[in-house]
Amino acid sequence: MAEERINAEQVAHVAGLAKLEFTPDQLETFTGQLEKIIGMFEELSTVDTEGVPVTSRVTDRHNALREDVAVKSDERAALLANAPETANGLIKVPAIIDESGDGE
């Protein structure tokens, strides 16, 4: 496992990947907490898992196939009622890029 567990710079990088932002104070708190939790995770490095397969699901099913049948939906108004902002029956979002931003 990694020698250095995690520092504030890495936490900020991970926050970027997760689309989260933190104030400097929050970043410090989170770095300390994540350092401890990831430190706990390191006990796993003591387990000999050579040749052990990974389990990623525990369902007793493999494929669940069904006919692809189109059904009508009349929930447009109810769906749009949950949108934060709408215009002309559509969901409204801000410009992808504006002059002051660095939108990707």
Added chain:
Amino acid sequence: MDFFNQDLTSLHSDLVAKKLSAEELTKATFANLKQTDAKIDSFLNLNEDAALAAAKALDAKGINAENVLAGIPVGVKDNIVTKDLTTTAASKMLENFVPVYNATVVDKMTQNDMIIVGKTNMDEFAMGGSTENSAFKVTKNPWDVSRVPGGSSGGSAAAVAAGIVPVAYGSDTGGSIRQPASFNGIVGMKPTYGRVSRWGLIAFGSSLDQIGPMTRTVKDNAAALNLIAGNDVHDGTSSEREVPDFTAGLTGDIKGMKIALPKEYMDDGIDPKVREVIKAAVKQFEDLGATVEEVSLPHSRYGVSAYYIIASSEASSNLQRFDGIRYGFRAKDVKNLEDVYVRSRSEGFGDEVKRRIMLGTFSLSAGYYDAYFHKAGQVRTMIINDFNKAFEDYDLIIGPTAPTPAFKIGDEISDPITMYMNDVLTIPVNLAGLPGMSIPAGFADGMPVGLQLIGKSFDESTLYKAGYAFEQATDFHQATPDLGGQH
């Protein structure tokens, strides 16, 4: 009216005999709820008008004498979506979210004439073990309102323990039904992964999540699982196996049953008073004619680490959908699309949810995937192998549900690792996808202590059979909290 003196069978016979109408029962439930919930804050949203209308319609139609759940008031955890009834998952992110469809389990409740009373409080997005992570309110333990009800299904557990509803449904990803059941002295079942449809359960850890019932007695619990179990075309992981009648094997006779007690579940990390309760339970099972022998689950001690990597990774992926665009919270005064994502998520999620998203994103990120996510998946296999080995020789595994009784509100919330260790005895069961149930087994310092029963895959019936025999031989399930002398 409260539900301390009547189980489902008794309520059902009153409803069928018309000693009680569904409308009267519903009205009495809301009257009690308003009085009792002022002390414990177990509900987030009430469904009063629709519940009364449904009860009246049911009285007009007539109670089906074959359906023990007809007309019964039920609480639903707020991460299970309910059409036209606000569903928040106790998050600011979903504060005003009104689902356009019902979860499959909710459809089954309404189709079978259960009366939905409201949505119960929880840790935000089911992440936590105390219900203190709710964005809206802190639920109190009815046995001692200075203590937590456990979590994340703390509202469902407290509502049942306080006699507000006879049945509530919760969800369990790492112990979120069983640990609060233990803390509140009630019965909580986490079914086998795939036994119950997850359609409409707001996803946390998709390879771990299951919905299950919380009740005051084992038999009520079995009836409440009968209702929701079974394959669903909307959930490709729900099993096509036949669902037995879980109330069928409740005879009280468990002579010859072979029970295992893992030594790791009784080590120094467990409160000595909890261990005493479990030792007495072991003796009780022996008196009932079962054999109880010590076994080892050597990799269970790695469960917490493996779980917090796997569950957080799955959560970080599942929670990407909350982006402030189509539904949910959107931050004000955003300049561009990136701003909508980042600010909405940063302002809409609470700290514990952010911690899990960060842990998951880290565990899955370039350079760390092999050491963390891949390794955790391998350790998960070893934990499953430990269980499989034990089940070669035993019908059932027992142990404590949680290392301690309910702790004080505020005691653990600032220390994530201490909070995570609450789940040390329940997590391995989720990692292996097995059924697990907590039943009342005694008290430590006046607070309830739960006994956990762990079964073979899809063998909930043996858990109910053993739990029922234990319950018949003891009276712990009959104890009720006094809520400060009000009852």
